[in-house]
Amino acid sequence: MDLTNQAAHFAAKLAYETDPSDVHTALETGSPGFVLLDTRDRVAWDQGHARGAVHMPKPDMAQRIPAEFAPGTAFVVYCWGPGCNGATRAGLIISELGHEVKEMIGGYEYWAREGMPVDSVLVSEDGSSTTADATLAPDPLTAPAGVRGQRIACDC
Template sequence: METVPTPAQAAAHFAARLSFETDCSDVHAALESGEPGFVLIDTRNVEAWEQGHVRGAIHMPKPDMPARIPAEFPEGTQFVVYCWGPGCNGATRAGLIISELGYAVKEMIGGFEYWAREGLPVDREAHDQASGITLTIDATRVPDPLTAVASTSGERIACDC
């Protein structure tokens, strides 16, 4: 076995991770509180955004960030970014871009995949070709029992982690 970190090294490691990462449950709780104190950004392409996105997020693909963020958000704005899921580093790349622009940023671990799997609010875009109108449709799904605690009625229960 490799050298085991000291308790102080382990504490520093985990404290650092918590300063750079948040999870779906914590983001949802912050959004529900009405005063989130951050801007939630979906970093995926437009097709992914239209398929489904976190309710309350704004869409901003990584290539747009260097121009849009300084133009749209004042200094001191804090961000949370997400991409597809744990197998994707798009949110990590977005976090790098945003931090290099001089803003505070955290990554939502689990990304959109775990947000949706936990049964949290998801919206989907639908375009009516005839009228040119875009509609937002509730696409929230039942919590996946492998990723979220659910009541006997199928509603999501906060894990309180």
């Protein structure tokens, strides 16, 4: 077994991927060192998105990123979930623009399932919008439960 290639493989994955727990922890510090981008369309964003994310669908990235973010800005991208390659496509666009980028594995699905903060956008009949807390209880299959159901870190 070639352990050098094996170590290189896992080091490369960690260089280009992160997970919802690590992203959430970084956002809680107030200076995460990256911009979290939700790459889904408006309907999906309105239904629910990671609190702290910026909405930027893939078709808008080539124009918006150079206009809105300084060179050297790092990004973490997510799309729907593990069955979707939208975040991978977004990562390609952003890296081709010359920015550092990581993909949040599990996407929005695992962010929400792990009980991370979720916001939704409610649009009224007059067209005005309001942001509402749509955070779900942690799914015991994806997030370990602590004492009396309190969420704990998985320490992975």
